[in-house]
Amino acid sequence: MSDNVTFDAIVLKELNKPLELVKGIQFPDLKKGQVLVKIYYAGLCHSQVMEARGHRGQDPYLPHMLGHEGTGEVVAVGEGVTKVAPGDHVIMTWIKGSGHEAGGCCYAGPSGETINSGGVTTFGEYAVASENRLVKKPEGIPFDLGVLLGCALPTGAGIVLNDIKPEKGATLAVVGLGGIGISALLAATTFDPERLIAVDIEQSKLDLAKEFGATHTFHAAHDDWEAEILALTDGKGVDHAVEATGLAEMIERAFNVIRPGGGELVFASHPKAGDVIRLDPFELIKGKQIRGSWGGSSKPDRDFEILADLFRQGRLPLRQLLSDTYTLETINEALEDLENRKIIRALIKISEPPADAA
Structure with a gap:
């Protein structure tokens, strides 16, 4: 599945507490309709602020991973996946598109504890995503700007x-x-x-x-x-x-x-x-x-290409929407800056994308 034995990811363990960077999370076996993605960039929006601060009420899934918009590369696919293949560059989104709805995923933490996740998470070096939360990255869209296609x-x-x-x-x-x-x-x-x-x-x-x-x-x-x-x-x-x-x-x-x-x-x-x-x-x-x-009543498999075309025409100046760039280690700073309205959209750089990929 991956040359790595384990990976690191951000985990919400307690409401209204800082997010934690957990190291040594184990890769699960892929189930039908699931896809393993190596993540390059993730976006941070107010939904994560609300989750972390407990503004959505009780959270029965703690501890769990976070993030619902990102870009990356497919590493492996589970049974029945036909929409993407290993090596494909993808947009990760919470908005459901075509493909299997594989549901959430459970990971084993460094001490064997269970860490939950939904159909897509993006605050980690890798993530298992449901096939229907992935869309091939449109041509001409850089990996960093691609995160905006995942939600905002x-x-x-x-x-x-x-x-x-x-x-x-x-x-x-x-x-x-x-x-x-x-x-x-x-x-x-x-x-x-x-x-x-x-x-x-x-x-x-x-x-x-x-x-x-x-x-x-x-x-x-x-x-x-x-x-x-x-x-x-x-x-x-x-x-x-x-x-x-x-x-x-x-x-x-x-x-x-x-x-x-x-x-x-x-x-x-x-x-x-x-x-x-x-x-x-x-x-x-x-x-x-x-x-x-x-x-936005969006259909990702249709609308991402429409939005990408507007960008390629110069009608969507997306670069100015992204503010400062953060890392997994500084993600709590990003949460605070977004909560305090210092930025429009936080970009989380997780790993270096291919140099020649746009």
């Missing part, structure tokens, strides 16, 4: 491309400019909106949104952005809004700026377990619409 890009851009599909000349607001929000904004620029409005609490992200094509930006802490957006639209509100802050309050406020009679809010937020949103039902009667989006 298909979710954020997918909300626009698959869920909203705005008409040319529409008005659109993006509330929250993390990896998902900024990806939604980038995708929205390809539809030539009349107004593309960005809202965030970090001025650096607002500046980036302006560079990417936002026509108006509002600082969430300083501007009366709801009133400003309504004023920009002659009191009507925007045709479409994307909310990606992870805060229930911001979902409610984003709902306030969509127009009656068909205005739509789509959100991909993960508020803390137990949080609820409160809306005036009369606004729904007036024709406002709200819905959540699961991974």
